[in-house]
Amino acid sequence: MRLAAERIDWTIHGHKLLDDVSLVVEPGETFGLIGPNGSGKTTLLRVLAGLRKPKIGRVLVDGLPMNRMRRRDIAQSISFVEQQAETLDRIEVREAVALGRTPFLSPLRSWSDQDDAIVSQALDDVGMHHLAGRLWHTLSGGERQRVHIARALAQQPRVLLLDEPTNHLDIRHQLSILQLVRQLPVTVVIALHDLNQAMDCDRIGVMDAGRLVDIGTPRQVLTAERLRRTFGVHVDILDDPIDHSRIMRFRNAV
């Protein structure tokens, strides 16, 4: 599914959080979103998810303007993993993942064996099957994050939006989640903190103060000059002798 943003502005209380942002994410592509704290990554993802309706500019889903789609229809094709979402409810992991089926159920169409199978698969995908019966408040931060990802997968989306999903994860699960996300035959937009992880995306966009200042393949975008200007760090870009991928070594703040 192709997701496009056209000249989006988002202003709140006189602060421009998104400034003339346009991008097109092709079907099946994994698109990384990077930028310093407060540059507008979360805000852009919320707009792409349809949670914020921009007054200027529009979002197109396979060419169809999102503001003409019903909430339920949007949710049947786009799922969103928030940077953080907590609850005080005593709910089990499986129940939390089952929420992902909401857009496909109705008051009269009840839970089916197929829904059960989809939820089980999603739990498997994030390696949480063994914790399916655990209560939410007993999970670690990384486990909660994986449950949210499983919930988004249970939505069987064609576009998956992820807001810094690897933040609380240990290194093994960071890699396995990123690997999973890249393998999925869906369009992915993922905000990332770790620039070395962004290297594995098909393309990346760089946010800075609400503007999308650069867009392209990781090699085109992640240059020493860009990292100095946008992130304020001096970096050495090294060549991995094993597979000739690029590695960034951060020297010091500018």
Place this chain on the structure above:
Amino acid sequence: MNLAIALRSPARFRWHWAWLTPLILFIAVMAGTAIGETSISMETILKVLANRLWGAGYAVDRIDAGIIWSYRLSRAILAASCGAGLALAGVVLQALLRNPLADPFLMGISAGASTGAVAVTITGIGAGAVTLSLGAFAGAGLAFGLVVLLAHAANSGTGGDRGTQAAGAIILAGIAGSQLFNALTAFIIAKSASAEQARGIMFWLLGNLSGVRWNDVILGLPAALGGLLICLWYRRALDAFTFGADSAASMGISVRKVRGILITAMALVTAVMVSMVGAIGFVGLVIPHAMRFLVGSRHTRLVPASALAGAVFLIGSDILSRILVPGQVLPIGVVTSLIGAPAFAMILVRGTRVR
């Protein structure tokens, strides 16, 4: 706590438990009808019911028949309706506002109802044409409207994401509205009520089922059933709010619409109940929490469980209010809290010990 585990476990809890619901309700209503200052045998009750419903023509004592049919039965059914309605309102508000302290009176409804009731009984607004109930209902509606307007106006003044903001605005507006109407009530009482009138109002505010007749049931029962149907219809939407309003929206819930419908419906149910029997506290706040411990927080189970528990709890409280102090009827709100608080404390302590 084995019961709690058995009830919560998805594998073991199935709909075949559902047949218990009418049975439990029936037993509770029968108990509410049988127990009182003069206790009446189950046989007599069943005979009177048969006479009334099928014209069976059993010979029964006319006074007993009168007490059963005209007083106790209608009272028990209305108690059940109120308990169910208030518990459901609590479930919905706690789920939508993501706040465990939310209760049916949060939206200024009880405060507005008391102002309306006081305005009618003490200042004589409506010149006798308006009953206390009608005054209370109008007051509740007015207060709710004001709170909603205020919440809209204040929507961006509080912190958090957009859903949290709206919930925060509703809670703060509810507090402001409640305070305003409570102050109005106090003002009217202080200015013009006699001590006798003030006592009567106090009693009414704490809940009072003694004046209940069938015409109250005709309003209260459909309100409770309607509330139950709406909650069941939106049970998945209520679940979807688990991780907040944004998360619900990303799973296809039209947050504004659903929140508007559910909050308005529950405000209406609450206003109907309060205007008939006063502001009975505790049920709407605590029954939902107690049921979350027993059946979990998924609304497919929580909604029917809370409705049933609220109904049974209020019938029980009403019975106790009649027999606890011989020769005197306690305000039911006093009983709900006196019995409910320790019971809830027990559930709380034992529930946490399980894990």
